[in-house]
Structures are given as structure tokens and as C-alpha cells.
Amino acid sequence: SDMKIITVIGSGLIGRSWAMLFVSGGYNVKIYDNQPGQSTKAITEIKKQLVELEEAHMLRGELSAAQQLALLSSYDDLSQALDGAFFVQECVFEQLEVKQSIFHDMERFVGKDVILSSSTSCLVPSKVFSKVQNRSRCLVSHPVNPPYYVKLVELVPHPETAAAVMDTTHALMTKVGQAPVLLKKEIDGFALNRVQAAIIAESWRLVQDGVISVKDIDLVMSEGLGMRYAFIGPMETMHLNAPKEIMPAGILGESSSEIVQTVSL
Numbered sequence: 236s237d238m239k240i241i242t243v244i245g246s247g248l249i250g251r252s253w254a255m256l257f258v259s260g261g262y263n264v265k266i267y268d269n270q271p272g273q274s275t276k277a278i279t280e281i282k283k284q285l286v287e288l289e290e291a292h293m294l295r296g297e298l299s300a301a302q303q304l305a306l307l308s309s310y311d312d313l314s315q316a317l318d319g320a321f322f323v324q325e326c327v328f329e330q331l332e333v334k335q336s337i338f339h340d341m342e343r344f345v346g347k348d349v350i351l352s353s354s355t356s357c358l359v360p361s362k363v364f365s366k367v368q369n370r371s372r373c374l375v376s377h378p379v380n381p382p383y384y385v386k387l388v389e390l391v392p393h394p395e396t397a398a399a400v401m402d403t404t405h406a407l408m409t410k411v412g413q414a415p416v417l418l419k420k421e422i423d424g425f426a427l428n429r430v431q432a433a434i435i436a437e438s439w440r441l442v443q444d445g446v447i448s449v450k451d452i453d454l455v456m457s458e459g460l461g462m463r464y465a466f467i468g469p470m471e472t473m474h475l476n477a478p479k480e481i482m483p484a485g486i487l488g489e490s491s492s493e494i495v496q497t498v499s500l
């Protein structure tokens with residue numbers, strides 16, 4: 236295939252967002268949904284959004300709303316939807332059996348080199364792709380809602396995923412203006428939700444220990460840390476600041492000074 240056609244499987248909130256992102260990068264996007272008529276309705280909804288975005292001067296990409304709309308097509312038939320695609324982004328319900336079975340079905344209709352990518356928020360690739368024969372072309376590309384405005388995409392490999400598949404997906408996401416990050420192996424929660432869980436756990440602890448109120452711990456983020464973290468990450472923060480202020484004794488135990496040393500290297 237000539238790397239121009241992308242198929243989006245499932246036309247709910249996330250499927251429609253991916254379709255909008257891919258057409259903004261000039262790709263032809265074929266939308267499939269197993270609810271008859273749903274993918275056609277999705278295009279009507281996308282049209283409304285593209286026109287509104289254009290009027291607000293917030294449309295992504297170089298093409299006009301009309302040009303982007305012309306790149307979209309809808310299908311109720313899976314094999315027709317997959318015909319000619321080099322990349323498939325799955326966006327069906329977050330249920331393991333539903334995902335396993337749609338990937339199993341898809342594999343009958345696509346060539347060996349076609350990349351199969353899942354939008355799953357919480358399921359690890361080794362589970363999602365367990366019914367796929369050729370897993371070297373499978374990965375998770377986890378977006379953050381709303382993907383049209385939040386650029387991060389976590390790329391998570393199956394243990395068997397080929398490096399070239401990660402590279403091609405990274406390049407595709409970059410081309411459509413997203414900010415892909417590469418996980419080197421699968422892990423529950425991927426990276427974003429693990430960092431978020433650490434923040435939530437410490438916030439709970441401070442409230443539970445009677446150190447601070449619920450309202451005020453939220454202000455610590457929204458009026459403080461959150462603003463910094465919109466620009467730089469935790470590693471850069473440690474690199475730029477005095478380590479002792481950031482890592483008070485006891486938070487990470489004895490390993491904290493080792494961690495700080497490693498980071499400043």
C-alpha cells in the first residue's frame with residue numbers, strides 16, 4: 236500500500252477525534268462501525284466540528300475544512316473499510332473480548348505489513364492482541380481526551396512488536412501534529428496514568444494525615460505545580476532546581492539522593 240489510507244474502527248468520541256487528526260494531516264480516512272449507519276452519522280458530526288473549527292481559526296493542518304471532509308468515507312462493511320489501508324486505529328468499546336475479537340476479524344482482511352493500533356486506555360498489548368497471529372505489527376497508541384487539543388500519544392509495544400512498526404507510528408503521529416512518546420515495554424497504566432496515580436496517592440496521604448484540606452491540595456496543583464508541568468517535566472525540574480527542596484528527606488526514602496544524582500548526570 237502507498238501509505239495514504241488509514242482505517243478507523245469504531246466511530247465514537249475517540250474514533251471521530253482520530254479521524255479528524257488523520258485528515259488534518261492529509262490522509263484518506265475510512266471509518267467503520269459495527270452499528271449500521273453509525274459511521275455515516277459520525278461524518279455528519281465531524282463535518283459540523285470541522286466547519287466550526289475553521290470559523291474559529293482553530294482547524295488543524297494545511298487543508299480547508301472542505302478539503303479535509305473530502306478525505307473521509309464511511310463503511311458498514313469491515314473488509315471494504317480495511318481495503319488499501321496501511322494503518323488501522325481501533326477505537327471500539329474498552330472491553331477486552333470486544334477488542335480481541337475485532338482484531339481477530341481484521342487480520343483476515345489485511346496484509347501482513349498493515350499496522351494494527353489500539354486506542355485502549357487501560358488494557359496491555361499482550362492481552363489486546365492475544366488472538367492476532369502476526370503480532371509484530373501490533374501496538375497501542377493511547378490518546379488523551381480530547382485528542383484534538385491534547386497532543387500526547389503513548390505508543391506501547393507488544394513484546395513481539397517490530398521496531399520499524401514503532402518508528403512508522405511515531406512518524407505518523409508526528410506528521411499529524413501529535414506528540415508521541417515511546418514506551419520500551421508494556422506496563423499497567425502506561426506512563427501517564429502511573430505518574431497521575433503517584434500524584435493522587437501522595438495527595439490522598441496528605442489529606443488523610445490531616446496535613447492539608449481537599450480544596451487546598453487541589454490548589455497545590457492548579458495554582459502551582461500544574462502550571463510548571465505544563466512547560467517542563469519532572470526530570471527537567473530536578474535538573475534545574477536544588478534537589479533537596481524537591482525531594483524532602485523521607486519521601487522516597489534512602490534512594491532519593493541516588494535518584495537525584497542519576498538524574499543530574
Ligand code: NAD
Pocket residue numbers: 244245246247248249250267268269270273325326327328329330333337354355356357377378379380
Ligand atoms: P465510545 O463508546 O464513544 O465509542 C465506541 C464506538 O465503537 C461506538 O460507536 C460503537 O458502536 C463502536 N463499536 C463497538 N464495538 C464495535 C465493534 N466490534 N466493531 C466496530 N465498532 C464497534 O468510546 P470512546 O470513548 O470513543 O472510546 C474508544 C476507545 O478509546 C476505548 O478503548 C477507550 O478506552 C479509548 N480511549 C478513550 C478515551 C476517552 O476519554 N473517551 C481516552 C483515551 C482512550
